[in-house]
Amino acid sequence: xxxxxxxxxxxxxxxxxxxxxxxxxxxxxxxxxxILQDRRRPAWLNDLHRWLGGLAxxxxxxxxxxxxxxxxxxxxxxxxxxxxxxxxxxVAVAWGVLSLYLLVAVQLxxxxxxRLPRRVWKGIHYASYPLFWMATxxxxxxxxxxxxxxxxxxxxxxxxxxxxxxTYRVVAPSRAARRRAQARAxxxxxxxxxxxxxxxxxxxxxxxxxxxxxTAESTRxxxxxxxxxxx
Ligand code: HEM
Numbered sequence: 001x002x003x004x005x006x007x008x009x010x011x012x013x014x015x016x017x018x019x020x021x022x023x024x025x026x027x028x029x030x031x032x033x034x035i036l037q038d039r040r041r042p043a044w045l046n047d048l049h050r051w052l053g054g055l056a057x058x059x060x061x062x063x064x065x066x067x068x069x070x071x072x073x074x075x076x077x078x079x080x081x082x083x084x085x086x087x088x089x090x091v092a093v094a095w096g097v098l099s100l101y102l103l104v105a106v107q108l109x110x111x112x113x114x115r116l117p118r119r120v121w122k123g124i125h126y127a128s129y130p131l132f133w134m135a136t137x138x139x140x141x142x143x144x145x146x147x148x149x150x151x152x153x154x155x156x157x158x159x160x161x162x163x164x165x166x167t168y169r170v171v172a173p174s175r176a177a178r179r180r181a182q183a184r185a186x187x188x189x190x191x192x193x194x195x196x197x198x199x200x201x202x203x204x205x206x207x208x209x210x211x212x213x214x215t216a217e218s219t220r221x222x223x224x225x226x227x228x229x230x231x
Pocket of ligand 1: 010011012014015016017018021056060063064067079080081093096097098099100103135138139140142143144145146
C-alpha cells in the first residue's frame with residue numbers, strides 16, 4: 001500500500017466535501033426560490049438537500065482522518081479544533097477549522113430543527129453562506145491541488161453556479177413582491193375598498209358595474225359608503 005494513501009484520502013475527501021457543500025447550498029436555494037417552488041415536486045427532492053449536507057459532514061470527517069493518519073505533516077486533533085494552532089499554514093488551516101464549526105452547527109441545528117424556534121434555526125442555517133466561502137478560501141489556500149487546471153476550473157464553475165443562484169435568490173423576491181402588489185391592485189380594481197366598482201390608480205382602469213361585484217357583505221356593512229356611480 002502506498003504510504004501516500006492517507007494524503008490522497010485527505011485531498012480527495014476535502015475536494016468531495018467542498019463540492020457536496022456547494023451542491024447542498026445550490027439545492028437549498030433552488031428549493032427556496034421560485035425555480036422549483038412553483039412546481040409539484042416529490043418529497044425526495046427535499047430530502048436530497050439534507051442528504052447532501054450530511055454527506056459533506058461525512059467527507060469532512062474522512063478529510064480529517066486522512067490528515068491525522070498521514071505522517072508527512074504532523075496533525076494532532078488539537079490542530080484540527082483550535083484555529084491557528086497548526087504549524088503548517090496556520091491561517092489557511094484556520095479557515096478550515098472555522099468552516100468545520102459552522103458545518104457542524106448547521107448540520108446539528110437541522111437535526112434538531114423541530115425543537116428549535118424557527119428564527120434560531122434559520123439564523124444558524126444562514127451560516128451556510130459564510131461556511132461555503134470560508135471552505136472555498138481554505139481549499140484554495142491550503143490545498144495541494146490548486147495548481148491543477150482541473151481543480152481550478154471546477155472551483156470557478158462551482159463558484160459561478162453558487163453566485164448565480166444566490167443572486168437569483170436576492171433578486172427574485174422583489175419581483176415576486178411586485179407581482180403581489182400588481183395582484184393586490186387588480187383585486188382592488190375589481191372589488192373597490194368596500195366592494196363597490198372602483199378603479200385602482202396604478203392599474204389599467206376597469207370600472208365594474210355595481211351589480212356585478214356587490215356582495216352580501218358589502219351591502220350589509222356600507223351600502224352607500226362609496227357613492228361611485230358606474231353608470
Ligand atoms: C478542522 C477542519 C479542517 C482542517 C484542519 C483542514 C485541513 C486541511 C489541510 C491541511 C489541507 C491541505 C491538504 C493538502 O493538500 O495536503 C486541506 C485541504 C482542503 N480542505 Fe480542509 N481542513 C478542514 C476542514 C475542511 C472543510 C470543512 C472542508 C470543506 C467542506 C475542507 C475542504 C478542503 C479542500 C477542498 C482542500 C483542498 C484539497 C486539495 O487541493 O488537495 N476542509 N484541508
